[in-house]
Amino acid sequence: MINIDINKRLHGIQTNMLLEIKLDIKTGDFVALAGQSGSGKTTLLRILAGLEDANGELKIGNDFWLKDKFALSAQKRGIGFVFQDYALFANMSVIENLLFVSKNRELAQHLLEITELSKLKDRYPNTLSGGQKQRVALCRALMNRPKLLLMDEPLSALDPYMRTKLQNEILSLHHEFKTTTIMVSHDPSEIYKLASRVVVLQNGKIINDGTPKDVLLRTHGSQKFSFEGEILDIIKVDVIFIAVIAIANQLVEVVVSQDEAKNLKVGNIVNIGTKAFSPTITSIK
Structure with missing residues (x-):
């Protein structure tokens, strides 16, 4: 179980906003964070990852990552983070990017096989397509078998065909590794396909929380x-x-x-x- 009870004052260009989130997430859930740009979604991910500070408490299982003045360092949180811009090491091959996280070569080979990257394991990031880079980033994020996988619009830069392909791979890996996953996305179809729960943020507050069907299918009356x-x-x-x-x-x-x-x-x-x-x-x- 993940227990989130945090707050943080955000200072933007146009307005100041209080990010105030109280949320419990079951182990193994796939949660999508939705809402307009500037609502606090990415900041929440960064707080969970330990990349930004906040007030309050953050508890993962029996361990506190944040409480009072204590904050566990990002390196010790054992999370996987998939960024929008891949964040791969340009001077390392595909396999070296994965082994940098963990020396578990067997796991690295398994992940590369699942994502159809085995033949590209000795290639460098600058020789890969956007979809291939994103698959490498996903594999690398899973190399330490994280308790928590965070993804910040990981597929937004890809074409529709590649997005669909990677959505299938993300779902397959989520089920296999049973990792609790939190993903920021603006794509309703992506959220509906991947997530078991949708949390909608607006001005730093949760305004809706439910299943993708309840949150996204907003028909009225007899509308089909x-x-x-x-x-x-x-x-x-x-x-x-x-x-x-x-x-x-x-x-x-x-x-x-x-x-x-x-x-x-x-x-x-x-x-x-x-x-x-x-x-x-x-x-x-």
């Missing part, structure tokens, strides 16, 4: 589908109006009434819901 998107354009075609809306990486066209067209503006964030709708699903892969 509900999506949030941004209006990019409103076009008049003959006697009808069409709103062009960006939903994640997709653009959709939605017919709107004349009154709706008057009230809607480019840049509005809107919720699109459907009721009487029979979807067709066609495999593209």
